[in-house]
Structure formats: structure tokens, C-alpha cells
Amino acid sequence: MNRTKLKDLLEISRHYGSDPRFILGGGGNSSYKTRTHLYIKASGVSLAEIGEEGFVRLSRDKLAAMWDRRYPEDPQEREALVLGDLMAAREAGEEAKRPSVETGLHDVLASSFVIHTHPPLVNALTCSRQGERAARRILGDTVLWIPTVNPGYVLARATREAVRLYRGKHGHSPTVLLLQNHGLCVAGESYEEIRATTELLMRKLRRHTGRMPELRETDTYPDRAAMLAPVVRMLLMEDSSIVTFHSSRELAPFLESAAAFGKLSTSITPDHIVYCGHEPLFIAGRQRLDRQYRLIEEGIERYRRSHGTSPLIVCVQKLGVFAWGRSKSSADTALSVFLDAVKVAVLSRLFGGLRRLPPDQVEFIRNWEAEAFRKRVGGTAAAGGTAAAGGTAAAHDGATARRTSPVAGRIALVTGAAQGLGAGIAEGLLAEGAHVLIADLNETLASKRAGEMNRRFGAGRCLALAADVSRESSVTGMIRRTVLAYGGLDLLVSNAGVLQAGGLPEMDPESFERVTGVNYRGFYLCARYGSEVMKIQHRFRRDIFMDIVQINSKSGLEGSNRNFAYAGSKFGGIGLTQSFALELVEHNIKVNAICPGNYFDGPLWSDPRRGLFVQYLRAGKVPGARSIGEVRRFYEEKVPMKRGCSVEDVFRALLYIVSQTYETGQAVPVTGGQVMLK
DSSP: OOHHHHHHHHHHHHHHHTOTTTOSTTOOEEEEEOSSEEEEEBTTOOSTTOOGGGEEEEEHHHHHHGGGSOOOSSHHHHHHHHHHHHHHTBOTTOTTOOBOTTHHHHHHSOSSEEEEEOOHHHHHHHTBTTHHHHHHHHHGGGSEEEOOOOTTHHHHHHHHHHHHHHHHHHSSOOSEEEETTTEEEEEESSHHHHHHHHHHHHHHHHHHHOSOOOOOBOOSSHHHHHHHHHHHHHHTOSSSOEEEEEOBTTTGGGGSOHHHHTTOOSTTSHHHHHHHOSSOEEEOOSOOHHHHHHHHHHHHHHHHHHHSSOOSEEEETTTEEEEEESSHHHHHHHHHHHHHHHHHHHHHGGGTSBOOOOHHHHHHHHTOHHHHHHHHHHHHHHTTOOOOTTSOOOOSOTTTTTTTSTTTTOEEEEETOSSHHHHHHHHHHHHTTOEEEEEESOHHHHHHHHHHHHHHHOTTSEEEEEOOTTSHHHHHHHHHHHHHHHSOOSEEEEOOOOOOOBOTTTOOHHHHHHHHIIIIIHHHHHHHHHHHHHHHHHHHOTTOOEEEEEEOOGGGTSOOTTBHHHHHHHHHHHHHHHHHHHHHGGGTEEEEEEEEOOOTTSHHHHOTTTSHHHHHHHHTOSTTOOSHHHHHHHHHHTSTTSSOOOHHHHHHHHHHHHHOSSOOSOEEEESTTSSOOO
16 A cells, blocks of 8 residues: 555544544444555454554455345345455455455445544434435535445445436535434545545534533432442343443433433444444332332343343433443443433434434344454454454453453452552452452552553553542442442452551550551441442342452561551451451352561562661661661561562462352461461
8 A cells, every 4th residue: 555545544544533523432444445455444443543454455356246246135144145255355464354344335435535433413413303304404415315224235235326326416426425324434535635524514513513412420329329330230240240330411311201211212323233232221210229129120131031132221210321341341332332322312303303223224233243243353452452354352351351360350449559569469450350440548649550550451441549448438439439430349459558667655646546547447448338339249149259358467467566556457457357257258258368478579668768667777676777678688587488478479369369269257378487377
């Protein structure tokens, strides 16, 4: 491909692929054609970050030969043969890529470049009852309206004929296609031409529609939503299950009643059906909690019997919407596509109201192998993976990574996780396939850490939370945010802790209360409110185990000279662990503690201003020590293994605790032999 043309193709793709006003569920297509070849985005590749390798090179002669072939009328047989011919049109070296389902549509347009997107502003027109008439009034003959048909080959064939008639009438090919109940195609000879055409089109539409609905999230009834999210998650649970919640002022009118909800639909374009299901579930709301639980359970069961599948979108009257996915990224995609449908529904009122796809087309899309493939690999592409032509690709996703790991797909909350041992535990959980909440008093550092982890392991895998575990309101807020973002809680790692060394003369009451407030009271608060979520989960899924793990200390197993505040709080933590274990075992909640030895490389020990090496040197805890190095060597010599504890040592113990289903109330020492249980 000509390098200038490649630059234009990449600019077109990335410009519109990174603009949320145009892209739906990460979808959209772009292409460039010469006389002999068509370069089109491979199925499952993200437009936003596409490179040259993301395009498939196909022979236009072989594509043209497809128009002369007679395909069967049966949709399944036809689409299988069409897919085979598209694969056969790939040039040598392109065998690992699968052409877009809309390859034929791009090939019939005369212009060199084509960009196919799904902006809600345009779909408010294409998915409305009076859309064609309104398009003619607003845009005139500059656009070609394509009536709704099945996507793929049938759409390409219908477009080919419509383009032929348009050319005969106007003497030139169209540059803008409005695909009824589908989206927008803009063609041109350069990036600048396509951008100018698109901006003119959008300006004309905006003059008639006004501002786009923003759907800004509100915090209406967050506590009630947090009580319902685990129910939805458990009832929809497969091998992994994530639920996210949204409420907004623009959505609220549709949730006033069943009749109001009937004015909303997701059967409006193929992408809406693929990513958030052909029909959302509506549940009557504002009932007593037990009654509300029963209505959700009955509604999901009724939906399954009626549709042969589970809902991806569950709306509760006068509350909000829950979106389900096997991973955070897929749940977020389902939610964003559903909210796009809300925007389309709001704006379509200007053009006679919402127009749904015909039932036969809905069924075709639901059963179309090409769309199933696109959905499977879409999340992979968004995470930076590569989709192969014949199946799915591996990705850093909680739903696919490390299936043998006991924490894969679990929702884990780690306190004190912005740095040190907590950060190492959070990273280990992410590497094993968990979704992780990084909670810390230092919100800035937690956010930075979460950003780094999402870049490494995939969008949505990690979320930062500001939390002071010694304050009840902060802990309840932390748990609520966890549940509203991910749908529940499977593993709570109470790691946040403080250590202030000093003997009786040096330790003032305020310092003593600060240490015990974080280490002892903080564990109690986390266990109390975290277990409430876990109990709800157990009510609807009796076969799963959940875990609360306190990161304790070897100082919780034996006294510590001139360190009584810390040791006392950790001794108390063992007592809480054993007591919580007895109380929560009936709910399949295991409660255990890990008692690490000295983690010398973490900030607790090595911080140059407040680390324990500095504190112990100043407090004279190591007789004769004149430097931090001498203090460190003193403590290393106390360990039979002659080294400090590492993150890996603690994480192996954590994996053991989570994987086993028989032990609870245990304090697992990870001390290198320094402390041995009797």
C-alpha cells in the first residue's frame, strides 16, 4: 500500500475509532481500495489503536466474482458460503486475519476510503419511524438511504443495487450512506475529505436535534443498588461474572413504569443486539428487599425460559440499570451500548419515535456466526490481543486468563494496596486473572498504580479507591463503590496497617489509638461490611466459597519488644480472625490470616524517613547499631532462611488459603522459620 494512503487510512481509523461520539462497543470499520486490492479492518481489531497489521488485504477480482455466484436462500447456509469466499479472497500472508463482516459493503463504494461508524446522533435518524423522510428534508440528495436488511452479504447486495440507481440518477457515486437501523458510511479520497463531509453532516443534524443527552451518572439510592447488584451477579454467574450499575436523569423516565420502559429497545442495530442483547429485562422496583430479591430471581428465570439465554441488561424500576459480562470490560461495553440506545431513543422522538428491527432480522443477528465471532474477539482486540481467523485469542482478561488459578475471575479488594506488600498482592491477583480494587489512604498513588495495572492487564481490570479503614463511613463507601463497579466481592484482603515503634514511655495514647485503629478496628470494619456482600452472594449461590484474609504479622504470633502497640493489634487480629471464622463459616466465608515475617524491601521497613530501620535505629532497639545497614543485618540474622519475607512468599500463602475449602480461622506463618507454630 502507498505510504501516503496508509497514513490517511490510519488517521481516519484512529480519529473516529477514538471518538466516543462515533464508536459503539469498540466496533466500526474502515477500508482503502486500489484497482486490484481492498484493505479492510480485520474483525475484532480496535479502530482506535489499529496499525498496518490490523488490515486484511483482499483481491478485488475474487470479491467481484462473488456477485456472480448464486448463494442459497437459507441464511445459515448462505453466510457459511459467503464467509468461505471472503476467506478465499485473502492474499497470501493474510491467513491469520478475518475480514470484516461488511467487506462487500465497502467494496461497492467507488471512493478510495470508507469509514463505517455508529454515531447515536445519526442512529437517532436511522432508527426512527420517520427517518428516511427526515433525512431527505435535512440532508437532501447528498446522502443515500439504504432500507434495513440483514447485515453482511444481503446488505452489500442491496447497497450495490442502490448505488447503481443513484449513479444513474445523479451521474456520480454517493459519498454518504445512511443505513437504516445500522449506522453511517462516509466515503472519500482523503482523510481531509472524509472529515469535512462528516463534520458537515453532523452540523446539519445537530441543528435539528440540539444537544446530545449526556447521561451523567447520579448516586440515587446507591445503598439499595449495592444490595441488589450481588443478587444479579450471582443469578447470572457463569465461569466468571461481573455486574456494573448506572443511574442517570435521562434514563429515569424510561424506568418509571413497564409502559415507559416499552418505549426503549436494544433491537435497533446489529451492534446493540450483539453487545447488550436483543431485549433488556425490566423488574418492578421499590419493593421490600426480600420481595425485590424474589422479583429479580423470577424475572431472570422467566427471561431464560422465553429467550433461551440470560439477559445482559437488567433494569430495576425507579432505580437504574445493571449490566452483566464475564469480565469488567464486557460488562462496561454492554452498559455503554445500552446507554447509547437510551440516547438514540431520546433523540428519535424528534423523528417520530424509535423504530425497531423486524423480528426476523433480530433472530438472524442473534444466530449469525460472524457476529458471535466479532463479540468473542472484540474484548481481546481492545486489550491489545490479536484475533485469529478461526477462533478466539488469548488476552489479559479476568474471564480468560489463568483458568486454573483459584482467583481467576474473582473480585478482590485489597486495602493498603498503593505500595509495598499490598501493591505486590494486587499485582499478583491481576496476573492470576482477578479483578482488583486497590484501596488506599493515598488516593493519588492508588490511582497511579491502578492506571499502570490496567495498561498491563487490560482496561477495567483494576480500580482505585480512596479509603481510611479506621473510619466506618470510609469503609462502607469503599465496599459500596466496589459492588456498584463490579457487582460483588469474593476476596477481601485486609492489608492496610501502620506500625509505630516505641516502648511504654515513648508511646502516647494518641499514637497507640492510631495503630490499633487501623490494624485492629480497620480489620473489624472491613470484615463486617465486606461479609454483608458475601452473605448476599451465598444466599443465591450456595456452591461457592469466599474469603476474608487479614495480612497479619509474625508479631501477631509472639510479643515484640518496644513494639507493643503493633504486636497487640496483631494479636487482636488473630482473635478476630478465629472468631469471624466461626461466625461466617455457615455462609461459606473462610476467614484466615497470613503472618509474614519481616518484609525488609517494602516501605514499612525501608522508607528512608519513617521506615522501621530508621525507627528502630532511633529507638535503640538494636543494641550497638550505628547504621541502617547494621539494623537490617541484625534482623536478617534472626531468620533461619537468612533473608526477609518477599511478596512472592506471601502471595503463595494467599493462593493456598483461597484454593482450599477445608481450613478457616488459621494463622499461616510465612516467616522463614523465624516463628514456628506449636
